[in-house]
Amino acid sequence: MAAVSLKCGDCGTLLKSVEEAQEHAELTSHSNFAESTETVLNLVCSTCGKPCRSKTESDLHTKRTGHTEFVDKTLEAAKPISLEVPKAADAGADGAVDASTSQSEEMVVPEVDKKLLEELEAMGFSTARATRALHYSGNASLEAAVNWVVEHENDTDIDQMPLVPANTNVEASKPSLTPEELKAKQQELRERARKKKEEEEKRTEREREKERIRVGKELLEAKRIEEENERKRILALRKAEKEEERRAREKIRQKLEEDKAERRRKLGLPPEDTSAVKSSAPVVEEKKSSLPIRPATRVEQMRECLRSLKQNYKDDDAKVKRAFQTLLTFVGNVAKNPDEEKFRKIRLTNQSFQERVGALKGGVEFLELCGFEKQEGGEFLIMSRDKVDMVVLNSAGSELDSAIKNPFFGVL
Known part of the structure; x- marks a missing residue:
């Protein structure tokens, strides 16, 4: 081969x-x-x-x-x-005709400055486009070649390798600049490219900084709105607690007035002088005295018992919460299983019971309000089956649940 x-x-x-x-x-x-x-x-x-x-x-x-x-x-x-190696054509008359004929048919790629060609290829131009640009710009400089590409980028043959006759004077394709001038020109082009890259990086960094600022503002605004909503929620809870406290005190005051009036009647004393109270008070008291207030009184006593327990141990929230949850367990077991005797009987001397409820002032009193009674020498709290009142137990469960979940219970 x-x-x-x-x-x-x-x-x-x-x-x-x-x-x-x-x-x-x-x-x-x-x-x-x-x-x-x-x-x-x-x-x-x-x-x-x-x-x-x-x-x-x-x-x-x-x-x-x-x-x-x-x-x-x-x-x-x-x-x-x-x-x-191709030889130059002879100067003879016969030879001149033959050489002219052969060279006119032979087309070769023009010689260009290899350093400039490498520079253009490094910039992303194809070899054919870079060779064509250097050839037609006279190998003058890198900038002249780039300008030629910009001016002729729409030519149909821009990416075709240029061809010239083999006898073309190669001296004409050599760069007209001295090596020092060419080096300075290349350095200038590199400096321009570096500055352009730096400007692009700075612009990108500015855009990123703007985006970071925008995201930061949005996060701050979202946090502010969340804090404002939390503040409003806490204010609403405090307002509701104060209103609940006011209603409870009003009911207790009315009950005290009713008890006072009842004692005066039993003692045969005349009603209290109306000049010391509002003119409408006797009418309201008379109406309320005719209503069945026993269930409401027990509920209020339960609430006051729980509030007192929390006030007495306000420095130990864990102990108060554990006591409330234990009481809720006792009440819930009886409400769910009223026929089970084991849920209706509590040993007062039990160490766990004493630590959770018995040793706390108000714990045993709350169970007695629910229907438990001390029996067998005061050793047990027992609720007989006929004393199981689901209405009272449900009310006790509601009061305990409210006391556990309401962070302001007994505070205001």
């Missing part, structure tokens, strides 16, 4: 022609070349048209641009390699 490439024995690079081998030798000082049947890859990017000579080069192009689709045209361009 005929050789289709030259392979560098020092680094393994495949080269398409003798000219490329010479350039490789000048750049790397490698001199060990041999013919090879391996073809130089020709992977063309489907997106931008950039040709890649190897898998490594295509991977680098993908990493830099994000383009992943390549067309393999290696076999289309593969042909036996010529080991002869």
